[in-house]
Amino acid sequence: MIQVLATALTVVAVAAAVWALVLAVLDHPITLRTRPTLGLAAVVVLLEAGLLVQAVVGVVSLLGSDRVLDRATFVGYLLGVAVVLPLGAVWSVAERSRWGAGVLTVTCLSVPVMILRLDQLWAGHG
Numbered sequence: 751m752i753q754v755l756a757t758a759l760t761v762v763a764v765a766a767a768v769w770a771l772v773l774a775v776l777d778h779p780i781t782l783r784t785r786p787t788l789g790l791a792a793v794v795v796l797l798e799a800g801l802l803v804q805a806v807v808g809v810v811s812l813l814g815s816d817r818v819l820d821r822a823t824f825v826g827y828l829l830g831v832a833v834v835l836p837l838g839a840v841w842s843v844a845e846r847s848r849w850g851a852g853v854l855t856v857t858c859l860s861v862p863v864m865i866l867r868l869d870q871l872w873a874g875h876g
Contacts (some may be wrong), residue, residue, distance in 0.1 A: 751811060755803065756869060771852075797799060801831055808824070819874055824872065831860075831865065834864070839854065
């Protein structure tokens, strides 16, 4: 696990969640035709790229480590956090109401929770 990357991903995910929440409150559906949602989409793509890097580094670190941890759970969280964001993004674009932004808010908030759990597993506290 790259701790600096995990922290950066957490900050970006919370910022994206706040952005999506503002869009939901303002009743802006997630469409890829307006500047606010295009900017949010760019942040989500950046976040996903970082999550994929973290997943690859996490698996490689796991293979080269003699740490005592539940390897299946750790890999499951690595893959889960990398999969949940694209699924939530697709769902939010498909939803043509304000709740599309709500879906993206919840999805982005799930990322820091899963990263925290990954840190706990990596440290051996889980």
